[in-house]
Amino acid sequence: MPAEFGATPWGRAWVRTIESTSTAGPNALLPRARTLARNTTTVVAAGTGHVEADVAVSGEVCRVRIDLPVWPDETQAEAARLVAKAMAEHRGMAAGDLPDMLEADFRRHAISIAVRLEEQHSGCTCRARPRPCVHILATIYALAQLVDERPALAVELRSATAKVTVAADPDWVVLSDLDPAGFYGD
Ligand SMILES: [Zn+2]
Numbered sequence: 001m002p003a004e005f006g007a008t009p010w011g012r013a014w015v016r017t018i019e020s021t022s023t024a025g026p027n028a029l030l031p032r033a034r035t036l037a038r039n040t041t042t043v044v045a046a047g048t049g050h051v052e053a054d055v056a057v058s059g060e061v062c063r064v065r066i067d068l069p070v071w072p073d074e075t076q077a078e079a080a081r082l083v084a085k086a087m088a089e090h091r092g093m094a095a096g097d098l099p100d101m102l103e104a105d106f107r108r109h110a111i112s113i114a115v116r117l118e119e120q121h122s123g124c125t126c127r128a129r130p131r132p133c134v135h136i137l138a139t140i141y142a143l144a145q146l147v148d149e150r151p152a153l154a155v156e157l158r159s160a161t162a163k164v165t166v167a168a169d170p171d172w173v174v175l176s177d178l179d180p181a182g183f184y185g186d
Helices: 009-019 030-039 073-089 100-108 134-149 152-158 180-184
Strands: 041-047 050-057 060-067 121-124
Touching: 009 030, 009 100, 009 134, 009 152, 030 041, 030 134, 041 134, 041 152, 050 134, 060 134, 073 100, 073 152, 121 134, 134 152
Parallel strands: none
Antiparallel strands: 041 050, 050 060, 060 121
16 A cells, blocks of 8 residues: 555655654654644645645644745756656656656756755744644645645646646646545555
8 A cells, every 4th residue: 555645756755854864853743744634734735836735723724835946947957858758758647647767867867856844944824833833744744645646746846937847737636635545546
């Protein structure tokens, strides 16, 4: 059975940004962040350089926004080249899907898909300290799931609008609209 968060190498890259073990050990907020991501987190926007989500907690909604640096022009051009090459080699992929080997290609070219926590600029309407709060972490888990469902989103997040090479999926669905059994069934 695929991992709930990070079932693909694309989503996994995002999960790693919060689960990478530091000298301090794993973040104690992660189990609760996963519960929130699973149950009460709605990603309301995700695209070029940003993610926004509403996280409901005890009848209140925390609004999260995470800004992400887009790739420098050179990196983006290189990424576009690799995407085009991979898609030419893997015809007939579902809209929004990307071959797993492309992720390995990105790594070989030192193109990072996900953004390290220290390079994200995130805000949340809650007052919890320290940051990132559990709502921001939940948002990253929810984002990882969206990226698992539609790997092209991983590229779109880091691409400046004018040069998006992977067309946005018109059939965009939020996670809660998907039947998990149907989604993972094979
Ligand atoms: Zn918060």
